[in-house]
Amino acid sequence: MKIKKYCVDTVQEGMLQIKKELGPEAVIIESRKVREKGFRGLFAPVKVEITAAVDTPVRQQPVAAARQPDRQEERLQSEISELKQMVNQLVSRQQKQNIEEKGPFYRWMQRLIDNDVDPALAQQILTEIHEDFAAENALSDEVVELILQKKVREHLRTADVPDTSRVLTFVGPTGVGKTTTLAKLAARFALYHNKQVGMITIDSYRIGAVEQLRTYADITGMPIEVVMTPKDMTQALERLADREIILVDTAGRNAKNSMQVSELAVFMEALPAPETFLVLSATTKTRDLQQIIAKFSKVNFNRLIFTKLDETETFGALLNVANTSNLPITYLTTGQNVPDDIENATADKLAKLILGVEQNV
Numbered sequence: 218m219k220i221k222k223y224c225v226d227t228v229q230e231g232m233l234q235i236k237k238e239l240g241p242e243a244v245i246i247e248s249r250k251v252r253e254k255g256f257r258g259l260f261a262p263v264k265v266e267i268t269a270a271v272d273t274p275v276r277q278q279p280v281a282a283a284r285q286p287d288r289q290e291e292r293l294q295s296e297i298s299e300l301k302q303m304v305n306q307l308v309s310r311q312q313k314q315n316i317e318e319k320g321p322f323y324r325w326m327q328r329l330i331d332n333d334v335d336p337a338l339a340q341q342i343l344t345e346i347h348e349d350f351a352a353e354n355a356l357s358d359e360v361v362e363l364i365l366q367k368k369v370r371e372h373l374r375t376a377d378v379p380d381t382s383r384v385l386t387f388v389g390p391t392g393v394g395k396t397t398t399l400a401k402l403a404a405r406f407a408l409y410h411n412k413q414v415g416m417i418t419i420d421s422y423r424i425g426a427v428e429q430l431r432t433y434a435d436i437t438g439m440p441i442e443v444v445m446t447p448k449d450m451t452q453a454l455e456r457l458a459d460r461e462i463i464l465v466d467t468a469g470r471n472a473k474n475s476m477q478v479s480e481l482a483v484f485m486e487a488l489p490a491p492e493t494f495l496v497l498s499a500t501t502k503t504r505d506l507q508q509i510i511a512k513f514s515k516v517n518f519n520r521l522i523f524t525k526l527d528e529t530e531t532f533g534a535l536l537n538v539a540n541t542s543n544l545p546i547t548y549l550t551t552g553q554n555v556p557d558d559i560e561n562a563t564a565d566k567l568a569k570l571i572l573g574v575e576q577n578v
């Protein structure tokens with residue numbers, strides 16, 4: 218309904234104007250004589266005020282116009298999702314900023330990365346801690362360090378060899394310290410645990426390599442068997458039947474040479490339920506360590522030994538490897554001295570080394 222007032226001189230004039238403007242459907246609701254207000258109105262002619270009205274039916278919208286709201290809705294939706302994206306970006310930036318703002322957290326993350334911990338793993342560890350302790354605004358550096366040590370311990374495993382293990386085998390790349398580590402352990406088992414120790418070497422590869430182990434055997438009076446083919450293994454084991462512990466040395470294999478590793482696997486199959494150590498040098502880069510682990514998986518090793526801790530300043534690679542392989546680290550070696558420079562790996566010591574809070578290997 219449209220309502221309009223007209224102020225005209227005569228009713229006829231009003232009717233004409235109404236028809237013209239509101240159309241023939243318009244009806245007059247009211248008409249009255251009016252005089253202009255004020256002094257001038259006293260002398261002005263009387264006018265007619267007509268109120269007219271017309272029904273305005275809801276006009277059908279054209280089809281295209283009807284779709285308009287849909288398009289608007291689409292635009293709205295896309296604006297909303299853009300906004301959502303922006304908010305998400307802001308939140309993740311904020312999270313990162315939180316780590317940055319919380320001084321100790323950020324400093325420790327940098328420190329882990331400086332110690333060769335994989336940056337993604339360092340960020341993950343610090344984010345986990347930050348989420349757990351976000352409410353604690355005033356964590357001192359010492360408290361953050363303790364929390365972090367605990368967190369690092371959770372990302373690695375250590376485990377001693379069970380007392381029941383009889384055959385221990387040492388595999389790994391060339392020159393990492395397999396033979397030296399074996400000699401250290403042989404002496405420890407004999408001296409500290411009063412065990413009857415025997416040795417086998419399948420180091421038929423390198424001239425002089427057998428001699429290295431034979432020298433240790435001669436000094437300690439332990440029997441040693443040299444195995445040249447997989448078939449020889451059974452007889453060697455029989456000859457060492459009275460031994461409580463048998464340590465098996467192998468020639469270092471180039472992890473890039475799959476043939477060499479496969480050959481070793483054939484020898485290993487002849488051994489009864491061995492504990493097999495993959496011996497790795499702490500001085501090797503993470504990427505190379507990962508490749509060595511992948512290549513040696515053919516020989517089914519179940520434990521790790523890290524050697525040459527005395528030759529590096531940073532221990533992040535140990536955490537990277539322990540975290541991805543999920544294998545227990547059993548021994549750490551810290552020098553060339555037989556039998557002294559070896560210790561059982563503990564999560565506590567490793568965490569301190571990885572965080573760089575303990576340099577003393």
Ligand SMILES: Nc1nc2c(ncn2[C@@H]2O[C@H](COP(=O)(O)OP(=O)(O)OP(=O)(O)O)[C@@H](O)[C@H]2O)c(=O)[nH]1
Pocket residue numbers: 390391392393394395396397398423426467468469470524525526527528550551552553558
């Ligand atoms: N600094 C240091 N040197 C070590 C350690 N362990 C072994 N070595 C030295 O590393 C060198 C190689 O040691 P080996 O025991 O012969 O190494 P391997 O793995 O048996 O070598 P291949 O049989 O040739 O594959 C020797 O000079 C060892 O004295 C260690 O923990 N620290």
Ligand SMILES: [Mg+2]
Pocket residue numbers: 395396397420426466467468469
């Ligand atoms: Mg050797």
